[in-house]
Ligand SMILES: *[C@@H]1O[C@H](CO)[C@@H](O)[C@H](O)[C@H]1NC(C)=O
């Protein structure tokens with residue numbers, strides 16, 4: 001290349017230096033890049049000043065700084081070159097000043113010559129941008145709007161000009177973009193611009209890298225970490241874990257039982273995320289039952305939970321954060337039934353009475369059972385546990401009809417206490433019971449029953465009329481009038497006479513009375529049917545036979561049949577003279593109408609002409625010779641014989657027996673005459689008696705006619721007809737009206753039958769009937785006349801009977 005080549009390369013190396021070379025007033029100006037190595041020749045001063053190199057050293061050329069500061073350059077006195085002696089750092093010397101010049105004075109002596117040398121330090125890109133801190137911390141509220149700007153720390157580059165910071169770049173991210181601005185001093189700074197809203201709950205922190213780049217060659221850059229903390233805003237509602245909490249809770253749960261714990265979370269933080277719970281909407285009822293722990297959200301029981309009161313509680317719970325944002329959830333508390341209610345039995349309809357003999361299945365009442373519990377706990381079974389003839393028939397739903405299971409008999413059981421037990425199917429089961437009282441009402445299903453199969457009555461004859469003969473009793477277990485017994489006699493005849501003239505019966509008491517005196521000799525017994533009838537409708541009756549036996553009384557004296565007392569009373573027995581001792585001579589024959597002892601006769605010789613000649617058989621009445629008849633014995637022998645019965649007291653009759661000891665009747669003429677005389681006198685006396693009788697009869701007849709006329713109405717007729725006790729219920733209406741009392745009380749029965757014969761029959765038994773009857777005898781016509789008449793009659797009657805006795 002030679003010189004030309006070397007020259008060109010010199011130009012290339014240093015040519016640009018001369019661009020800045022100023023030759024002003026002989027002053028020198030050079031440029032040198034900073035940080036050149038020591039010895040680097042900046043320029044040739046000698047040449048540029050056109051000085052002789054040789055003169056440099058003898059003229060004591062030197063380079064002075066203006067203020068004796070550090071010198072970075074020096075001059076080579078041999079060559080006149082200006083070279084670098086120390087490291088030149090533009091940034092140290094001039095900082096951020098764009099132009100950086102070092103000023104020197106070149107001093108030459110002999111002659112003193114002063115030249116200004118200016119050394120321009122050129123910048124090289126030897127500094128990277130520097131951020132003030134190696135981390136930028138930003139706190140941005142999540143609520144920041146899009147477009148919000150956040151200035152970032154400016155990076156600094158010690159270099160100037162192009163070597164200074166030219167741009168910033170931001171790491172790619174979702175939220176921010178970068179805007180770069182220039183300062184008034186030419187620096188550049190950047191701002192973060194929010195491009196998309198932040199969500200703390202999504203991303204709480206962000207780390208971005210910001211790069212600052214200068215414009216040097218080669219380019220230098222540096223980065224800084226932007227640490228973005230997203231600040232919370234109360235932008236989140238508390239959120240329940242469930243929209244609806246559905247829980248089951250047993251009724252009667254003890255206080256304090258936990259029902260459910262609701263939980264809500266709030267994505268916010270701090271107070272914004274602190275959740276408290278409360279009831280939002282709650283019924284008054286539920287408010288008394290549940291409470292919620294505001295901190296934990298636990299719902300507990302504070303009152304008596306009753307399924308029967310309410311089966312489901314719906315509660316709205318609210319969760320609220322510290323800043324007042326709230327959300328709600330629903331809590332459904334389903335109360336689970338517990339068997340805590342016993343069934344209740346209601347009597348829907350009930351008859352207090354059921355008719356006996358009602359057909360089985362007759363409905364007595366209707367019951368209804370209710371249980372407030374649910375499902376199995378309200379399934380109720382109803383039963384009757386006693387042994388009673390009733391059963392329950394299930395009807396619709398919880399209705400049961402109480403019906404009879406068998407025929408009832410009031411006479412056996414007249415009332416029932418029916419206990420109905422209702423049991424539910426809970427576990428354990430609960431039960432309750434109800435007792436209902438039922439009475440069986442009567443129907444007339446029992447006839448009166450006599451206490452005995454038959455009755456016998458013994459009455460001694462000549463009884464007092466009105467005396468009681470016997471008493472019958474019949475029982476009827478029915479109720480009240482259905483069991484009230486009336487007695488009556490069944491009409492019949494005894495020996496052709498109506499029974500009523502012999503007996504009457506007290507319809508109430510069943511006492512049978514004799515109406516008249518009986519005569520054993522007339523009849524000894526008879527039967528009578530007594531009917532007992534109750535007062536039911538229709539009435540029931542039964543009958544019994546009463547046998548009346550009349551007992552004998554010694555009311556008949558012995559009657560001599562032979563020898564006949566009248567007519568041939570003087571009839572004589574012939575006794576043969578040769579009759580031997582013990583031979584049967586005659587016989588007294590006597591009878592007694594009575595019977596038994598009363599008719600047991602004994603014979604006795606009371607008086608005899610020759611005592612010791614004859615004997616009589618005490619029982620046979622045979623008269624026998626006690627010894628042989630002798631000639632000396634009187635021919636006529638009279639015996640008086642007494643015949644005596646064995647009654648108490650005994651009655652006796654006497655008769656005379658004439659015995660003639662003779663073999664020939666002709667031997668006794670006196671006797672014949674005597675008998676004729678007797679006959680004649682008898683005839684005349686008969687005639688006299690007849691005459692007297694006829695006239696007496698006539699007279700009596702006339703007197704009677706007059707008497708009858710006079711006291712026709714006063715004299716009673718003796719009537720015993722209609723002497724039947726007729727129960728008042730069966731009297732025809734006109735009978736009932738007899739006394740105009742409307743109803744005929746049984747005490748009037750006797751009255752009634754006493755007056756049935758005719759209106760004129762006023763005869764009353766004053767003494768014969770029981771005092772009750774008579775005491776009530778308001779209708780008896782008790783005139784003294786009548787009474788005396790009656791008594792007269794009885795007196796007469798007794799006279800008659802005494803006559804008979806005699
Ligand atoms: C029924 O109960 C009543 C009262 O409790 C009692 O007086 C009566 O004797 C009872 N009857 C029966 C038949 O048990």
Ligand SMILES: *[C@@H]1O[C@H](CO)[C@@H](O)[C@H](O)[C@H]1NC(C)=O
Pocket residue numbers: 441442443444445479480481482536537538
């Ligand atoms: C008597 O029985 C009849 C039915 O035979 C009945 O109608 C009546 O009520 C009963 N009387 C009484 C008092 O029970």
Ligand SMILES: *[C@@H]1O[C@H](CO)[C@@H](O)[C@H](O)[C@H]1NC(C)=O
Pocket residue numbers: 490531542543544
């Ligand atoms: C008396 O009772 C019997 C059976 O007890 C009956 O056959 C008869 O008819 C009854 N007589 C009267 C008159 O009631």
